[in-house]
Amino acid sequence: MSRRARFRFRLYIAGDALNSTQALANLTALCRTRLPDRHEIEVVDVFREPERALADGIFMTPTLLRLAPPPVRRIVGTLSRMQPVLQALGLDAIAA
């Protein structure tokens, strides 16, 4: 995984539920600090676009999908516990 790889994220949220808002805030903060200028975040509200949630197999909210770089990774929850998130996204090496 090169340092120059662009990260594409899709975050599924459930309206303005507290955990969804938290997840979006945590993701934005993470991207700002770790992946400045090389990230894309798409936010999908399951209430507005349930078909997309169905197509992506999203059953729990909030769910974060890392679409790029491959492979696709899924993380559920508010993303408040950073360590597993960084591990899953392959960012823990960068942190070091």
Add this chain to the structure above:
Amino acid sequence: MQAAAAAFPAPTASGSGPLLTGDLSVLTKKPKRSIQSKALTGIAGFDEITGGGLPRSRTTLLVGGPGSGKTVLALQFLAHGARACNEPGIFVAFEERSKRIVGNAESFGWSLAESQRKKKLYFMDAQPRHDLVQSGDFDLSGMLAALEAKTREMKAKRIVFDALDVVLALLPDVTAERREIYRLHAWLLARELTGIITLKSGADETNSISQQPFGFMQFMVDCAVILNHSVVLGVSQRSLRVQKYRGSGFDENESAFLIGNSGFDVAVAHTLSRVDAKVSNERVSSGIARLDTMLGGGYYRGASVLITGFSGTAKTTLSGAFAEAACRRGERTMFVCFDTNSTEVIRNLLSVGIHLDRYVKSGRLRMISARAITGSAETYLVRIKALAKEHGARCVVIDPVSAWSKSGNDLSTQSVADRLIDWSKGEGTTLVCTSLLDEMSGQGEGGSQLQISALVDTWIHLNYLIQAGERNRGLSIVKSRGTTHSNQVRELILSDAGVTLADTYTAGGEVLMGTLRWEKERAERGVHEAAEVAAKLKRVRLDAEEAELEVRLKSLQTELVAKQVEKALLVRTTQSDKGELSRGRTQMKELRGADAAIPARKPGPP
């Protein structure tokens, strides 16, 4: 007195009076939920237990151990809704992949694939991904949003959450679990979906779900059903119990069930509410002419007949005779043998002149060797019912029904036997069951082990009588409802010409059979012959006497005639003599010329 009387009427008449009648009308009018308020599951028996299915627009909790049939029941509920009730349904699979679920259910013939094509059935795979990373709090809103969309699209009325525990286990704590359960429940209620949530219970603890981590769900939902799967002495026994059902009566007992060829089959003892079976006055032959006579014409069509006896008392022969007679009448018949192979039964019956082989060949008679079937009594019943239906049997023989009480079936056999009889009555099938009595239970007539003797219409008991170094078979009719029947014990004689019954002799309070009977018969025949000869002799003698008397009578008559003639002659002679005399005198007078004749004619006064 008067003051009190005047004080009381007012409140009773105006106050509590109407109130009381109002209350009473509430009490007498049972909160009867119409069929509309229930969603049929299409599961034979289950709809009866619950009085019409699961509560519509409510949630039902289905709890059971591994392999207890939760998924099958839930799926059958959906399949029935999609196929028969025009109620589309959604199956949310948390544990197993939906493809596998559909594949496994293929054999039940619920046409799931077709329902899926017609958009009456939708499977949602919601298995937690193994690569799922958790970080912090999350909830099930995503799933509900997706379901919401799907529900609208399909106009779904039914929904199943299979193995909800799997997804709940992902949640960090009990509080979160509860929150999600309430979220789900509220969602179900708001969408007015008839829902089933299945949950696993511990392997051992199956009777009480209150001790389970999700026990509180049982208080939340409107209906709770517990599935049980246990093994008793190596025989698998399944049962289910409705634990609660808000706003409706239900059968509170455990009911045995079976997962058969077409899904669930819940055994229900018919209750008072069942429609009485049609009763027939038609008689069917037992296959033995004299037995028919003893029964006043044979068994009733649709009756249940029990033949009890020790082993070797010709129970099979008697039931075989019935089967043969049924086939001869052209009725489709089914013969289920538990003890021996059907081919052996056919061969053995041939030795007593009962030819079943030709009917087997023509397909009219279906022989089933049930020894191969292992399983609970429930299994037997379901198989027999299914096979009888398949064959279109009007007459069914089960030989012996007591085989059911073997191997761990003691408890269930009784109710299975009850339902067997109920079933045959309902179908109008004439049922002949044999029941083996325990050798050790004494020589008395004893009840059959199954205690089904109280239920059957006709009970024939076969017995051995050991006398004078012989063992002979005796037959008696213990009971036969609605028919006059002989009270006599008859001897059952098997020969290559067939089965016959012979009168027995009672002598000095003892019943004689076999050689003793034959001797007695011979002696009686001798006596009878002697009496006949004597009577003949006497008649001849009397004839002779009569003839003799007649002859004497004739000779006397002749003599009489002779005497009469003689007498008449005598009279005539006397008269002519007298005339001659007087004429002679006159002539003489005339000749003599006398004139003193006048004084002589007129005698003057003395």
